[in-house]
Amino acid sequence: MPYALSKFRIIDxxxxxxxxxxxxxxxxxxxxxxxxxxxxxxxxxxxxxxFVNGESMYFAEQxxxxxxxxxxxxxxxxxxxxxMLVSKADVFVENFRPxxxxxxxxxxxxxxxxNPSLIYASCTGFGPEGPxxxxxxxxxxxxxxxxxxxxxxxxxxxxxIIGIPAISASAALMLNMGILAALLERERSGRxxxxxxxxYDSAAAVLENSMVRxxxxxxxxxxxxxxxxxxxxxxxxxxxxxxxxxxxxSEASWVKLxxxxxxxxxxxxxxxxxxxxxxxxxxxxxxxxxxxxxxxxLAEWIKILRENNVVCGTINxxxxxxxxxxxQDRQMVSDMEHPVAGKVKVIGMPxxxxxxxxxxxxSAPLSGEHTEEILSSL
Amino acid sequence: MPYALSKFRIIDxxxxxxxxxxxxxxxxxxxxxxxxxxxxxxxxxxxxxxFVNGESMYFAEQxxxxxxxxxxxxxxxxxxxxxMLVSKADVFVENFRPxxxxxxxxxxxxxxxxNPSLIYASCTGFGPEGPxxxxxxxxxxxxxxxxxxxxxxxxxxxxxIIGIPAISASAALMLNMGILAALLERERSGRxxxxxxxxYDSAAAVLENSMVRxxxxxxxxxxxxxxxxxxxxxxxxxxxxxxxxxxxxSEASWVKLxxxxxxxxxxxxxxxxxxxxxxxxxxxxxxxxxxxxxxxxLAEWIKILRENNVVCGTINxxxxxxxxxxxQDRQMVSDMEHPVAGKVKVIGMPxxxxxxxxxxxxSAPLSGEHTEEILSSL
Numbered sequence: 001m002p003y004a005l006s007k008f009r010i011i012d013x014x015x016x017x018x019x020x021x022x023x024x025x026x027x028x029x030x031x032x033x034x035x036x037x038x039x040x041x042x043x044x045x046x047x048x049x050x051f052v053n054g055e056s057m058y059f060a061e062q063x064x065x066x067x068x069x070x071x072x073x074x075x076x077x078x079x080x081x082x083x084m085l086v087s088k089a090d091v092f093v094e095n096f097r098p099x100x101x102x103x104x105x106x107x108x109x110x111x112x113x114x115n116p117s118l119i120y121a122s123c124t125g126f127g128p129e130g131p132x133x134x135x136x137x138x139x140x141x142x143x144x145x146x147x148x149x150x151x152x153x154x155x156x157x158x159x160x161i162i163g164i165p166a167i168s169a170s171a172a173l174m175l176n177m178g179i180l181a182a183l184l185e186r187e188r189s190g191r192x193x194x195x196x197x198x199x200y201d202s203a204a205a206v207l208e209n210s211m212v213r214x215x216x217x218x219x220x221x222x223x224x225x226x227x228x229x230x231x232x233x234x235x236x237x238x239x240x241x242x243x244x245x246x247x248x249x250s251e252a253s254w255v256k257l258x259x260x261x262x263x264x265x266x267x268x269x270x271x272x273x274x275x276x277x278x279x280x281x282x283x284x285x286x287x288x289x290x291x292x293x294x295x296x297x298l299a300e301w302i303k304i305l306r307e308n309n310v311v312c313g314t315i316n317x318x319x320x321x322x323x324x325x326x327x328q329d330r331q332m333v334s335d336m337e338h339p340v341a342g343k344v345k346v347i348g349m350p351x352x353x354x355x356x357x358x359x360x361x362x363s364a365p366l367s368g369e370h371t372e373e374i375l376s377s378l
Numbered sequence: 379m380p381y382a383l384s385k386f387r388i389i390d391x392x393x394x395x396x397x398x399x400x401x402x403x404x405x406x407x408x409x410x411x412x413x414x415x416x417x418x419x420x421x422x423x424x425x426x427x428x429f430v431n432g433e434s435m436y437f438a439e440q441x442x443x444x445x446x447x448x449x450x451x452x453x454x455x456x457x458x459x460x461x462m463l464v465s466k467a468d469v470f471v472e473n474f475r476p477x478x479x480x481x482x483x484x485x486x487x488x489x490x491x492x493n494p495s496l497i498y499a500s501c502t503g504f505g506p507e508g509p510x511x512x513x514x515x516x517x518x519x520x521x522x523x524x525x526x527x528x529x530x531x532x533x534x535x536x537x538x539i540i541g542i543p544a545i546s547a548s549a550a551l552m553l554n555m556g557i558l559a560a561l562l563e564r565e566r567s568g569r570x571x572x573x574x575x576x577x578y579d580s581a582a583a584v585l586e587n588s589m590v591r592x593x594x595x596x597x598x599x600x601x602x603x604x605x606x607x608x609x610x611x612x613x614x615x616x617x618x619x620x621x622x623x624x625x626x627x628s629e630a631s632w633v634k635l636x637x638x639x640x641x642x643x644x645x646x647x648x649x650x651x652x653x654x655x656x657x658x659x660x661x662x663x664x665x666x667x668x669x670x671x672x673x674x675x676l677a678e679w680i681k682i683l684r685e686n687n688v689v690c691g692t693i694n695x696x697x698x699x700x701x702x703x704x705x706q707d708r709q710m711v712s713d714m715e716h717p718v719a720g721k722v723k724v725i726g727m728p729x730x731x732x733x734x735x736x737x738x739x740x741s742a743p744l745s746g747e748h749t750e751e752i753l754s755s756l
Contacts, residue, residue, distance in 0.1 A: 004559040007566060016627065021586075029559045044628050048608055049653070050595055058608060061590045108732075127730070130707030135684060140612055141691030144623040147699045149614075151541030152530060159621075159693055161604045161614065163529030166544035169584040171728075173551030178729035180558035181382040181407045185734055187565050188385060193733035201728035204699065204710045206547040208399075208725070212439045214696035215711060215723035217428055221696050226539045230426050230436060234518055236527075236539065243537075245522040249394065250422050275427070306513060313519030315537055318592035318599050321525045321582065329508030332582045333593060345593035347586070350549075350579035351556035352505070354486075355571035356563055 003030020004356040008183065010091040011036060011082070012066065015043045017139065017165060018199065019095035019123055020062040022172035026091075026179070027065035028349045028358045034085060034374060035068045035365065042070070042367035052341035060364035061346050064336055069375070070368035073104050082106060084378045087114050091179055093121045097136060098128040108194045118192040119182045123175050127198035137199055139168040146203035147221070151210055155225030171202035227286075232278035233257070236315065238290050239298040246289075247311040254278070260308040261292050338363045381408020382734040386561065388469040389414060389460070390444065393421045395517065395543060396577065397473035397501055398440040400550035404469075404557070405443035406727045406736045412463060412752060413446045413743065420448070420745035430719035438742035439724050442714055447753070448746035451482050460484060462756045465492050469557055471499045475514060476506040486572045496570040497560045501553050505576035515577055517546040524581030525599070529588055533603030549580035605664075610656035611635070614693065616668050617676040624667075625689040632656070638686040639670050716741045 008031045012023045020035075020043070027033040037043055048058040069085075072078040083106075086092055092111055094101055101107045101122075108120040122128070125137025143149040143162055153160035178195035186192060204211060209230055210221040221229060226245075228234035233254075234247045248254045251274070258266045266272055266288075271281040278285055293301060298314060305312040314320075321327060332348035349358040387410045390401045398413075398421070405411040415421055426436040447463075450456040461484075464470055470489055472479055479485045479500075486498040500506070503515025521527040521540055531538035556573035564570060582589060587608055588599040599607055604623075606612035611632075612625045626632045629652070636644045644650055644666075649659040656663055671679060676692060683690040692698075699705060710726040727736040 004563040008562075017586075025555060029555075047628060050591055050597070052594060057590050057594050058587055061586065126704055127708050130704040132704040136687060136689045137691070138612070138625040138627065138689050140606060140625050141623050141689050144614070144691035144693045145699075145702075147694045147696050148542045149623070150693050150695055153538050153541075154532070154536070158532070159604070159614070160531050160538050161602070161606065161623075162540050162542075162544065163531075163588070163599070163601065164526045164540075164544060164581075164584050165586055166540065166542060166548075166584065169548055169586075170544075170551065173548065173555060174728050177403060177407075177551060177554050177558060178731065180555060180562060181729075182731065182734075184386075184558060184561055184565075185382040187562075191733065193731055195732070196730040197728055198708065200704065201708050201710050201726070203542075204705060205725055205728040206542050206544065207696070207699070208395075208439065208543055208547075209436055210541070210696050211700070211725050212435050212723075213428055214700050216430060216435050219428070219696075221541070223541065224539070226537070228518060228539065234516070236522070236537070245519050245527070245539075247516040247518050249516065250425060309514060311514045311516050311519050313515075313522035315522045315528050316525045317528055318525050318585070318588050318597075321523075321585070322589070322592050324523075326504055326508040326510040326578065327582060330505050330576065330579050332579050345590075347583055347589050348579070350552050350575055350583040351559075352574040353556065353560065353571055354573070355569065356560075 002356065003358065004353055005029040005031035008032065008091065009089045010034065010093060011085050011089045013094040014123070015095065016045050017062065018168040018172050019093060020045065021169060022123070022175045023066065023093055024062050024064065025176055030356070033066040035063060035066045036071050036082065037068055037367050039070050039072050046367065052344055055338060055341040057344060060336070060338060060341065060344060063364040064346055064360055065362050066365060067370035067374065068365035068368055069371045073106065079105060081375060083114050086111050086118060089115065089118065090183065091119045091121060095123040098124055098133050112192060116192060117186060117190060119179055119186065120192065120194040121175055121179050122194065122196045123171060124198050126200045128196060139165040142167045142199040142203050146200060146207065147210070148203055148207060151221045151223055153223040155223060157223060159223060167199050167203045170206050171197055171199040174202050174205070227282070232275055232282055232285070233289060235286065237293045239293050239301050240296060242298040243315050244298055244301060245313045245315065246305065256308060257310050260305060260310050263292055334360045336360050336363055339366060380734065381736065382731055383407040383409040386410070386469065387412065387467045388471060389463050389467045391472040392501070393473065394423050395440065396546040396550050397471060398423065399547060400501070400553045401444065401471055402440050402442065403554055408734070411444040413441060413444045414449050414460065415446055415745050417448050417450050424745065430722060433716060433719040435722060438714070438716060438719065438722060441742040442724055442738055443740050444743060445748035445752065446743035446746055447749045451484065457483060459753065461492050464489050464496060467493065467496065468561065469497045469499060473501040476502055476511050490570060494570055495564060495568060497557055497564065498570065498572040499553055499557050500572065500574045501549055502576050504578045506574060517543040520545045520577045520581050524578060524585065525588070526581055526585060529599045529601055531601040533601060535601060537601060545577050545581045548584050549575055549577040552580050552583070605660070610653055610660055611667060613664070615671045617671050617679050618674055620676040621693050622676055622679060623691045623693065624683065634686060635688050638683060638688050641670055712738050714738050714741055717744060
């Protein structure tokens with residue numbers, strides 16, 4: 001058993017981002033993920049760019065380490081083959097809208113008759129109940145509806161789309177946690193179950209302190225510009241030549257910052273004595289800190305701040321990230337040999353196992369690349 | 379076994395957000411999470427507001443369903459008690475900087491002698507190797523260094539802090555996936571291992587298409603304002619009275635949008651024929667769509683768009699989220715009876731298990747609330 005999940009087979013009916021992102025991680029952990037695609041165009045994300053030799057790199061990133069089988073689930077034969085796959089699998093994952101698998105005759109109640117120990121995992125926009133149950137969703141619309149977008153952006157109230165698919169990623173990872181926890185429980189009980197994760201619920205879960213503040217105090221979070229609602233300073237500032245972020249979370253780290261900036265008088269300034277005071281008088285503190293930080297260049301400040309263990313960061317681009325030796329040392333860029341696109345690069349694995357390490361052991365599949373191989377093994 | 383993880387005991391040395399967010403989810407799944415706090419102030423996040431009767435609701439949210447024990451790990455007795463706990467545990471989790479547990483005499487090599495089947499999980503800012511290994515980090519600084527902040531914000535290049543702790547949440551969920559996968563592997567091998575997750579690596583993993591574009595094409599992603607890099611339209615627009623987000627990801631969904639807006643001439647406009655064309659001519663398409671959408675009010679558009687299965691969303695506040703019947707129906711707000719703060723509200727669980735559902739079965743603990751109970755059980 002070379003990988004953590006080598007023992008497990010997953011039948012993957014997901015498409016686009018959230019579902020495939022989840023099953024990619026399970027495949028990276030070594031599970032045998034069989035991606036079921038429809039005849040013709042297959043997963044819609046095969047049409048999302050960028051492309052190399054006509055192959056979607058968007059698709060390739062989210063589907064490496066998986067195998068692909070084409071099944072027409074609207075035919076009797078396709079359905080029978082799917083049920084055969086399910087009978088020999090541990091997990092079934094889908095991210096259709098609620099009711100779709102039932103309509104296909106492949107809902108949980110049907111599949112569990114075929115395989116009572118199956119973990120059936122469903123990821124939807126809003127979950128199978130409630131007034132929004134049937135609505136489709138993508139990361140950006142859930143960012144909007146959940147309020148995550150509304151608290152991102154300039155302090156004047158102009159919201160901004162979050163540049164990373166934060167909601168899709170969270171929902172995908174929540175789904176995987178549910179799948180793995182259900183598999184662990186099954187080791188004792190021998191029984192399967194259905195787990196359900198929605199993007200909307202996942203957004204609520206990561207809204208964290210903004211939700212807590214509203215529930216318990218009626219505080220409606222606003223975009224705080226380049227700051228934070230609970231800690232001050234926890235913001236971006238201007239050095240002489242470029243911007244940087246400095247984060248303090250306790251009185252001790254505030255004092256440490258003032259000492260590092262060689263402005264210990266700030267620690268005794270009654271306007272800035274506590275987090276509450278610094279929040280209240282942020283309009284005065286922010287320009288003051290900017291005037292201090294504006295006196296040296298970014299590189300100089302970063303060196304000084306790091307030497308003093310002040311939590312800080314430069315505001316990087318993708319180029320700086322990809323070229324960072326830290327990213328190389330952690331193997332967060334991997335090569336993948338693709339049958340059509342050739343040698344391309346994919347993102348490495350963020351979970352490092354000491355005894356069962358992850359690797360790219362298989363390219364993202366062409367649509368139906370493993371249909372025969374899989375069918376003949378049944 | 380009422381909960382999915384009832385069988386498992388986790389010794390939790392984490393503090394602040396990322397680690398506690400992770401172990402909260404495991405506690406929600408039913409694991410016996412024993413939070414080890416230092417004498418005196420305990421977890422630093424106990425000092426982060428908002429407060430009810432002097433109790434941090436920030437702490438309460440991230441630590442419900444856990445027990446707390448105070449141990450002074452700098453004393454022989456404290457260390458012995460910790461080793462005793464570890465000998466009877468399945469998982470040990472910490473989010474100190476690399477080297478800290480080793481200095482305390484509690485590194486993985488030591489703990490695995492006490493318990494060879496232990497899963498040792500470490501969450502750091504940058505991982506245990508590489509030039510940044512020793513640097514501290516918070517969500518905002520990793521947002522900055524990873525480039526996530528740089529691609530969030532207005533199209534003119536002004537970046538913005540992401541309003542949700544997207545990186546902390548991702549790292550926490552990655553950590554849990556690693557822990558659960560390692561526990562599953564242990565069911566077969568009987569052996570423990572160390573898993574390591576860094577916030578920086580987790581950011582890279584969720585940067586997704588922005589990373590892929592840079593690696594394979596040298597494209598350095600920029601803030602796209604309220605848009606998306608891969609799909610057009612996938613943006614916010616202005617209805618007559620408020621803004622909304624509309625997301626299309628395929629040619630079919632673009633055509634559907636034009637039909638719904640009753641502007642099918644757009645589908646034949648050579649400037650907008652393909653995603654690439656719409657990206658290229660976005661400067662013309664965006665105002666055109668805004669002029670169409672500006673002719674009706676938000677509520678009217680949402681009704682029309684939903685009826686036609688166009689993926690869309692209003693840009694909500696925390697109030698709208700918390701009051702949404704969908705959030706209520708999915709039980710994403712839960713009551714918790716706190717020994718000092720009284721009845722408070724916490725966020726519900728986004729992973730729904732059909733057979734082993736989650737619940738709030740224990741309040742967030744006072745510091746050391748369970749010290750005696752736990753020590754006497756050893």
